[in-house]
Amino acid sequence: MKRTDINPLPEFFDRYINLTDDTELSDALQVSLQEVGFFALDTLKTLGDKVHAEGKWTAKDILQHLIDTERIFCYRALCFARAETTQLPSFDEADYAINANASGRSFEDLLTELKAVRRATIALFASFSDEALLNTGLSFKGSYSVLSIGFILVGHQRWHLKVLQERYFVLL
Numbered sequence: 417m418k419r420t421d422i423n424p425l426p427e428f429f430d431r432y433i434n435l436t437d438d439t440e441l442s443d444a445l446q447v448s449l450q451e452v453g454f455f456a457l458d459t460l461k462t463l464g465d466k467v468h469a470e471g472k473w474t475a476k477d478i479l480q481h482l483i484d485t486e487r488i489f490c491y492r493a494l495c496f497a498r499a500e501t502t503q504l505p506s507f508d509e510a511d512y513a514i515n516a517n518a519s520g521r522s523f524e525d526l527l528t529e530l531k532a533v534r535r536a537t538i539a540l541f542a543s544f545s546d547e548a549l550l551n552t553g554l555s556f557k558g559s560y561s562v563l564s565i566g567f568i569l570v571g572h573q574r575w576h577l578k579v580l581q582e583r584y585f586v587l588l
């Protein structure tokens with residue numbers, strides 16, 4: 417199924433979905449895995465634990481945030497695909513960042529995990545039928561579909577890659 421099959425487009429998350437191409441979800445996820453491979457590792461290493469402004473995340477924090485968010489949204493996708501009717505909890509991304517210890521990890525380790533998580537996401541979404549992709553559920557900011565979650569993950573990654581490019585001058 418494609419991005420244009422999402423109906424309605426979920427509020428708040430539309431900013432991520434709109435960063436994606438109108439391709440099959442499986443293709444969008446595969447391209448996003450390749451995008452992670454384009455990181456200029458040497459540039460990331462020179463950043464260390466620098467931030468572009470006071471109170472902002474480091475590049476390592478951003479990578480860890482992508483990992484954590486992907487896992488949480490995959491859980492939501494699985495629940496919605498299996499017709500879960502309970503509203504799922506939100507999470508406080510700031511608290512997760514504080515407690516993740518991303519600064520104690522290497523960029524290589526973070527990128528390896530990010531790729532592994534994306535590969536698991538690709539396998540998870542490949543297991544869903546078109547009917548399951550159209551299932552909806554309730555969580556942060558209301559109701560949205562399994563399909564929309566797939567495109568949210570692709571767009572969310574692009575959103576943060578753009579931050580790394582524009583604010584940290586990381587070449588991709």
